[in-house]
Amino acid sequence: MNPKSKFVKVRCKCKNEQIIFEKASSEVKCLVCGEVLAKSTGGKAKITVNVLETL
Numbered sequence: 001m002n003p004k005s006k007f008v009k010v011r012c013k014c015k016n017e018q019i020i021f022e023k024a025s026s027e028v029k030c031l032v033c034g035e036v037l038a039k040s041t042g043g044k045a046k047i048t049v050n051v052l053e054t055l
Helices: none
Strands: 007-011 017-021 036-039 050-054
Touching: 017 036
Parallel strands: none
Antiparallel strands: 007 017, 007 050
């Protein structure tokens, strides 16, 4: 298990690319269209869109 948290670059359905925290503590929405990109689960967030890369 890797204790280090990472940032990930994701692409929304509207084609907007955004960098989010892998362990988001709240719901993360697209800055362009408002689509939910990730939901908090108490640990690693459930990412609901395509992950392009891990940073």
